[in-house]
Amino acid sequence: MLRYIVRRLLLLIPILLGVSILVFFWTKSLPGGPVQALLGERANARLVAQYNQQYGFNKPLPVQYWSYLKTTLGGNLGTSIVDHRAITSEIRLRFPATIELALAAMIFAVGAGLPLGFFAAKRHGGIFDQTTLIGSLLGISIPVFFLAVILKFIFAVKLGWLPSVGRIDVTVEAKHPTNFYVLDAIIERDWSTLWDVVKHLILPAIALGSIPLAVVTRITRAAVLDVQNEDYVRTARAKGLPPHTVDQRHVLRNALLPISTIIGLQTGLLLSGAVLTETVFAYPGMGSWLRDAIFNRDYPVLQGGILFLAIVFVMVNLIVDVSYAIINPRIRYS
Amino acid sequence: MKGVRVRGNLRKFILPFAAVAICVAAGTAGGAVKAGGTLVFAGAADPTYLDPALVSDGESFRVTEQIDEGLIGLKPGTTKIVPKLATKWKLTGGGRTWTFFLRHGVKFHDGTPFNAKAVCYNFNRWYNWSGAFQNAGASYYYQSIYGGFHHNEASGLSAPLYRSCSAVGKYKAVIRLTRRSGTFFPSLVISSFAMQSPTALKKYGADQGEIKNGTFTATGSYALSHPTGTGPFKFKSWTVGQKLELVKNTHYWGVKPKLDRLIIQPIGTTTGRLQALQSGAVNAYDLAAPQDVPTIDSSSGLKVIHRPAFNVAYVTINQAHKPFDDLRVRQAVAYGLDRASVVKQFYYGTGKVAQEFIPPSLFGWTNKVPKYPFNPDKAKSLLRAAGLTLPVTVNFWYPTSVSRPYMPDPKRNFEAFAASLDQSGFKVVPHSAPWRPDYVAAVNAGTAGDLNMIGWTGDYGDPDNFVGTFFKTYSPQFGFHNNAIFNILTRAANEPNFAKRVKLYQQANIMIMKFLPAVPYAHATPALAAQSKVKNLIATPVGGVWFQFTGFGGQ
Numbered sequence: 001m002l003r004y005i006v007r008r009l010l011l012l013i014p015i016l017l018g019v020s021i022l023v024f025f026w027t028k029s030l031p032g033g034p035v036q037a038l039l040g041e042r043a044n045a046r047l048v049a050q051y052n053q054q055y056g057f058n059k060p061l062p063v064q065y066w067s068y069l070k071t072t073l074g075g076n077l078g079t080s081i082v083d084h085r086a087i088t089s090e091i092r093l094r095f096p097a098t099i100e101l102a103l104a105a106m107i108f109a110v111g112a113g114l115p116l117g118f119f120a121a122k123r124h125g126g127i128f129d130q131t132t133l134i135g136s137l138l139g140i141s142i143p144v145f146f147l148a149v150i151l152k153f154i155f156a157v158k159l160g161w162l163p164s165v166g167r168i169d170v171t172v173e174a175k176h177p178t179n180f181y182v183l184d185a186i187i188e189r190d191w192s193t194l195w196d197v198v199k200h201l202i203l204p205a206i207a208l209g210s211i212p213l214a215v216v217t218r219i220t221r222a223a224v225l226d227v228q229n230e231d232y233v234r235t236a237r238a239k240g241l242p243p244h245t246v247d248q249r250h251v252l253r254n255a256l257l258p259i260s261t262i263i264g265l266q267t268g269l270l271l272s273g274a275v276l277t278e279t280v281f282a283y284p285g286m287g288s289w290l291r292d293a294i295f296n297r298d299y300p301v302l303q304g305g306i307l308f309l310a311i312v313f314v315m316v317n318l319i320v321d322v323s324y325a326i327i328n329p330r331i332r333y334s
Numbered sequence: 335m336k337g338v339r340v341r342g343n344l345r346k347f348i349l350p351f352a353a354v355a356i357c358v359a360a361g362t363a364g365g366a367v368k369a370g371g372t373l374v375f376a377g378a379a380d381p382t383y384l385d386p387a388l389v390s391d392g393e394s395f396r397v398t399e400q401i402d403e404g405l406i407g408l409k410p411g412t413t414k415i416v417p418k419l420a421t422k423w424k425l426t427g428g429g430r431t432w433t434f435f436l437r438h439g440v441k442f443h444d445g446t447p448f449n450a451k452a453v454c455y456n457f458n459r460w461y462n463w464s465g466a467f468q469n470a471g472a473s474y475y476y477q478s479i480y481g482g483f484h485h486n487e488a489s490g491l492s493a494p495l496y497r498s499c500s501a502v503g504k505y506k507a508v509i510r511l512t513r514r515s516g517t518f519f520p521s522l523v524i525s526s527f528a529m530q531s532p533t534a535l536k537k538y539g540a541d542q543g544e545i546k547n548g549t550f551t552a553t554g555s556y557a558l559s560h561p562t563g564t565g566p567f568k569f570k571s572w573t574v575g576q577k578l579e580l581v582k583n584t585h586y587w588g589v590k591p592k593l594d595r596l597i598i599q600p601i602g603t604t605t606g607r608l609q610a611l612q613s614g615a616v617n618a619y620d621l622a623a624p625q626d627v628p629t630i631d632s633s634s635g636l637k638v639i640h641r642p643a644f645n646v647a648y649v650t651i652n653q654a655h656k657p658f659d660d661l662r663v664r665q666a667v668a669y670g671l672d673r674a675s676v677v678k679q680f681y682y683g684t685g686k687v688a689q690e691f692i693p694p695s696l697f698g699w700t701n702k703v704p705k706y707p708f709n710p711d712k713a714k715s716l717l718r719a720a721g722l723t724l725p726v727t728v729n730f731w732y733p734t735s736v737s738r739p740y741m742p743d744p745k746r747n748f749e750a751f752a753a754s755l756d757q758s759g760f761k762v763v764p765h766s767a768p769w770r771p772d773y774v775a776a777v778n779a780g781t782a783g784d785l786n787m788i789g790w791t792g793d794y795g796d797p798d799n800f801v802g803t804f805f806k807t808y809s810p811q812f813g814f815h816n817n818a819i820f821n822i823l824t825r826a827a828n829e830p831n832f833a834k835r836v837k838l839y840q841q842a843n844i845m846i847m848k849f850l851p852a853v854p855y856a857h858a859t860p861a862l863a864a865q866s867k868v869k870n871l872i873a874t875p876v877g878g879v880w881f882q883f884t885g886f887g888g889q
Contacts, residue, residue, distance in 0.1 A: 048775075050470050050490050079551045083382045084471070085574065086551065093574055149605075156613045164613040165606060170577040170597050171372055282601040282610070284575025292379070292602060 001322070008318050012311070019310040020072065020303070024065050027302045068303065077304030082296045087304035090289065095308070096179035097167055098285035101278070102270040104201045105209035110263060113213045117220025118252070124225060132217060139214030144273050148207035148280040155203060163200050165282040172196055200283075208277040212266040219262045223255035230254070257324065264320025268313045367869045367885035372595040375879070376607045376619035380574055380600045383552055384561035385540055386525040387460060390474040392877045395525045396620070397598060399878045400580055401443070402528035402563030405434050405453070406519075410872045410880045411642060413695050413795030415520060419448060419529055419564060420507075429514035429830040430497075436505040440587045442531035443568045450501030455532040457499045457509060459541065466543040472550040475526035475793075479517055516829045520796040525878075534562035566591045566882040575600065592870075592885030611636065611863055618864035618871055620879065624682045624742040630863045637866050643686060643693045643857035644875035645740035646800065647789035649751070650777065650852045654813025655784045662720040664850040667728075667785065668706035670713040670758030673855040676750045680743045684861055688854035690843045691801050695875055698797040698826075698839025703847035713758035725761035729783035733773040734766045739860045740789035747855075748787060780810030789856075794876060797839040798827045805846060812851045819845055 052058045056067065071078060077087035120132040156164035168174065168181055174193045176184045182201075185194035227233060228251050236246045274287035282288070286305060293301035379393045386398035405420035420434040440448040460476045462484050467473055468491065481492035495518060497510040511518060521527065535541070539554020552558070561569045566588070567580035580596040599616060601607045604623040610616045612633070622630065622638065630636050651667055653659045658667075677685045686694075690703045717726055732748035741747060745766075752762040765783055767773040776782040792799050798806075806823040808815055822845065826838035862873050869887040872880035 048778075050488075081471075083380065084551050090574070097575075152609060156615075157609050160613060164615050165601055165610045166599065166615070167576060170374055170599050171595075176573075279603065280606065282599075282603070282606045284600075288602060289575070 005318070005322065008321070012314055015314060016307065016310060020069065020307055021065070023303050023306045023310075024068060025061070027297075027299045028061060028064075072304075072307070077308070078300035080293075080298050080301045082292075082298050082301075087301060090301075091286070091305070091308055093179060094284060094286050094289050097181075097283065098271065098274050098278070098287060100180055100182060101201065101204055101208060101274060101283060101285060102267060104205035105270055105273075106212060106263065106267055108205050108209040109212035109216050109266065113216030114220050114259070116213075117217040117222075118224050118247075118255075120217070121221045121224035121228065129221075132221070136214035136217045139210045139217075142210065143276075144207055144210065145276040145280060147210055148204065148277050151203045151207055152280060162203050167197065167200050167284055168193070169196050169200075204277045204281045204283055207280070208270060208273050211273065212263075212270065215262055215266060216259065219259055220255065223258045224251055227251050227254045260323055261320060264316060264323070267320075268316050271309055271312065367592055367883075367887045369592050369885065370594050371592075371886050372597060373593050373618065373868065373881065373884060373886075374597045374599055374616045375881075376599050376601045376610055376616040378600065378602060378607075378621050381572075381578065383557035384559075384569065384572070385530070385552065385557035386528050386561075387456075387476065387530075388472055388550075388552060388557055389526065393600075395877065396879055397578055397580070398525045398528065398561065398563075399565070400567040400596065400881055401561050401565045401569055402525060402530055403565050404522050404525070404528045405436075406522050408523050408795060408874060408876065410883070411874060413644070413697075413875050415523060415795065419453075423519075425519075425830055427510065430511045432509045432511070432519065433502075434507045434509070436507060437587065438505060440564050441585060442534065442564055443562045443583060444531050444534050446531050446533045448529060448564050449504045450507040451504075452529060452532050453507040454499035454501050455535075456527075456529050457496060459535065460527075461494060461496045463541070466545045466550050467541065469545060469550040472543065472552075475521075475524055478793075479521045479524075479527075514828050514830055516827050516835050517796055517798050519830070521794050523876075524794045528563060531562040534560055567596055570595075589882060591882050593881065596881050608863070611865070614865075618862060618868050620862050620873075621739075622861040622863045623737070624680075624684050624858075624861065626863070627682045627684060627861050630861075635866050637864055639862040639864060639871055639873055640684065640859040641862060641873035641877075642695050642875040643859045644695065644877070645789060645791040645858055645860075646688050646691050646693065646854050647738075647740040647747075647787065647856040647858065648688070648691065648852045648854040650782070650786045650788060650811055651850065652780055652782075652784055652786075652811070652813045653851065654780060654810070657720060657722060657726070658784055659814075660720050661850065662716045663722070663726070665706070666713040666716040666720075666726075666759065667755070668850055668853045669709045669716065670755045670760060671706075671751050671853055671855060672708040672754035673853075674708060675754075676747050677856050679750065680746050681856060681858060682742075684742075685856045685858045688857045690847050691804060691852075691854050692797050692839070692843065693792070693800075693857045693875070696792070696795060696797055696800070697832075697836050698801075698843060700840040700843055702840070703844050706853070708754060710754070710758040713760075717759045724759040725756070726759060728755065728760045728762055728785055729765060730755070730762045731765045731767065731773070731776070731782040731786035733769040733787065738789060739791055740856060740858045741787060742858070744787055751787075777811055778809075780813055792876060797835075797842075798823070801839070801842060801846060802827050805851060814849075814851055816849060816851075819849060819851075 056064060079086055116132050120129040123129050152164055155162045172193055174185065174190060175188055177187065178184055181197040182194065185197055233246060233250050236250050274285055275291050278285045278287035279291050286309065290302065290305050293305065377393050377396055381394035381397045382389045382391055383394060384398060386402055389395065403418045405418060406415050407418035408414060409416045419437050419440060421437050422435045424433050426433065434453065436450060436453065442448055463473060464485060464487060468483055468487050470477060480495040482494045483491065484494065493512065495511055495513065495515055497512045499507060499509045501507055535556060538556035538560040540556035542554035543550060543552045559572065566583050566586045568583045570579040570581045572578045578598045582591045582594050584590065601610055604621065604626065607619040608626050611619055627638050630638050649671060651658050651664050657663045673687050677687050689705055690699065692699050714724060717724060730752060732744050734745065737743065752764060755762050767776060777786050777788050790800060790803065802823050805819055807820060822838060822842045826835055826842060829835045829838060864871055867886050867888065869885055870883040872883065874880060
């Protein structure tokens with residue numbers, strides 16, 4: 001197992017090199033450049049030439065890439081052209097926000113999707129099953145952005161039940177030692193802040209978790225349907241085991257394997273979905289940061305941010321692969 | 335010079351009058367303003383830095399203008415220069431020496447005194463910047479106004495305007511320039527030239543910075559967490575992406591703020607800001623979308639605040655393209671653009687038809703410029719007089735994926751203009767490009783057709799920042815050489831006598847509107863939105879917001 005993990009980690013090197021090349025040349029192929037975006041109407045020829053020279057954008061692309069690679073390998077992801085902030089410190093601030101949101105979305109998706117899928121399979125062909133199927137189809141079909149806007153309009157603007165923007169009420173004075181606000185509030189035993197942070201997570205988490213919810217529901221349903229007709233389940237029932245024991249020990253445990261794969265993949269996808277959700281809810285995470293960087297042609301932010309997310313994506317997949325072995329001891333990695 | 339000095343001497347009358355007027359307005363508009371409370375105000379983004387000398391964007395200035403003050407400032411809600419940290423001033427030495435008489439008893443937020451030494455420290459700081467600080471991204475406004483530094487390190491930097499500063503006693507600072515300049519004095523209202531505590535600047539490494547991957551980065555902590563000025567609010571904390579918190583300066587020398595706390599929250603989208611206001615998450619916000627204005631106006635408990643117009647939208651006419659080098663054809667374009675109906679239909683009550691290139695609130699504006707009301711018949715006859723066969727083909731460009739403060743809906747503006755030009759003897763061939771960066775680049779390079787739509791928002795209250803930017807020298811965008819216009823604008827920019835400058839700019843505006851290098855069509859009044867209970871929120875024409883008098887009152 002250890003050898004497998006080391007090999008997967010070593011594979012990260014060519015993957016990240018490939019990602020860095022792709023991201024670098026993709027950002028450079030975007031029409032125009034950061035100087036025009038930065039200066040707008042003030043972008044006269046003299047200023048553009050001066051900025052390009054100062055930022056080194058007038059050098060040949062391979063030279064620019066080599067300089068970028070050298071500084072990145074030195075652990076320096078660079079500095080934003082627009083707000084001049086170091087990308088690593090920005091990631092330190094924003095990544096916990098996105099992780100918190102992605103986890104909340106996944107808890108919502110799994111927490112609701114597993115029982116929905118399980119009971120739909122148990123009542124296969126019934127009204128509950130049909131409703132769940134239609135609901136999950138809608139969940140996959142409705143764009144996250146649209147759902148986020150609708151949820152916000154109804155529950156924040158019209159009903160006023162939940163907050164409309166941000167991660168925490170800005171008038172609240174709270175300490176954030178880890179930048180994971182839920183964790184921070186628990187550490188500080190500040191329960192009113194904890195509730196405020198959770199309230200701020202509810203709507204974005206539901207919007208972001210809608211697609212994984214639908215996927216988890218459908219996969220759980222299919223996996224349970226598959227497993228409950230297996231011989232060993234029949235044998236367990238024939239042995240006279242109570243139904244809930246059969247479901248728990250034999251059906252659910254074996255159905256979890258495909259579900260865990262999907263959960264892993266969806267966790268990665270949540271990071272991309274966060275771009276839209278965070279924008280709608282003005283949630284200060286990686287997504288809204290990258291969105292602004294695209295509009296501003298902020299090359300260093302795009303390159304550093306996407307490279308960082310690529311590492312996270314690969315690591316999440318590695319964790320998922322390793323978790324297979326824990327869930328299913330029959331799987332052996334060599 | 336005389337005019338300027340008289341304005342300085344009027345300080346004793348202007349400031350108390352302004353304060354009384356504001357208090358009266360507060361007392362009558364919806365009840366008295368209560369002291370105390372926290373106002374949450376949404377902007378579009380975080381500030382870049384909190385050291386005003388290092389920034390050039392409105393989001394940063396909105397914050398630094400509360401913390402720092404300059405030697406002179408603007409009367410709230412106008413572009414009229416009034417005393418701030420300098421109570422009066424005089425110009426001598428053939429227009430090259432400015433003497434500022436400073437306000438007594440003012441202290442920086444760190445408790446250190448504001449005096450002539452502090453003034454000279456600030457000016458010398460900018461002038462002596464080296465290395466990374468000479469990057470245009472670090473010192474945009476210094477370079478725009480003062481040109482170069484003591485030791486220019488990069489090619490392309492011009493000779494510095496600033497020569498020296500000497501402190502004469504505690505409260506008199508004498509600033510010497512290398513040449514006469516009309517822009518030096520009015521540009522002192524820009525937050526970039528505000529006075530900051532020399533002690534704090536040194537203590538927190540304000541002059542530490544480096545170029546990382548070609549980008550300027552301030553490495554000291556001053557610009558991120560220790561801004562120290564003399565303004566009505568003091569810095570408290572900044573959580574990037576979430577909030578920036580200011581608190582009342584209880585030792586402020588002027589009218590003390592009503593609010594205890596002011597929180598600026600970044601919300602990137604106009605819809606996000608609107609919904610945050612509607613849900614009560616914020617008390618007010620800047621940069622309301624024009625199309626949201628009717629919604630806000632009709633919502634109970636909300637109101638719209640209009641920022642006085644300080645911008646101009648115009649249609650460029652590129653004279654490098656024939657037949658637009660013929661004045662009669664340009665006049666035909668001006669008569670053929672139905673500007674009044676565009677402003678009426680697409681500015682949702684937030685715009686006025688522009689008759690020249692500077693807004694009415696700025697000195698140098700004159701009503702004596704030639705006017706060009708929509709007149710298709712006159713346009714056609716001018717085209718025929720120019721020997722052209724109708725319809726005359728015109729390549730007309732407009733930007734996509736953009737809404738600018740002066741041009742909220744470019745596509746619809748274009749469609750209306752195209753229809754009115756078609757009626758006026760032209761045949762419009764439409765072209766479009768995404769604003770960022772293709773469109774702007776094409777306009778600047780002079781490759782965006784015969785006509786194109788663009789505009790400008792002023793940085794500070796000086797006509798040079800409008801007409802000087804457009805027409806002082808040859809530009810491929812307009813494609814003309816007119817030495818009479820170039821000369822008068824250069825003279826006006828270098829003329830330190832205020833009264834003479836006003837006349838020069840009035841003459842220049844008349845000349846420009848006769849020559850028609852472009853057709854100005856709108857001055858927009860960008861909107862802010864607020865809860866009705868928010869009182870005395872004053873939007874300045876140049877983009878800032880005055881929170882000094884803001885407070886909460888009845889609905």
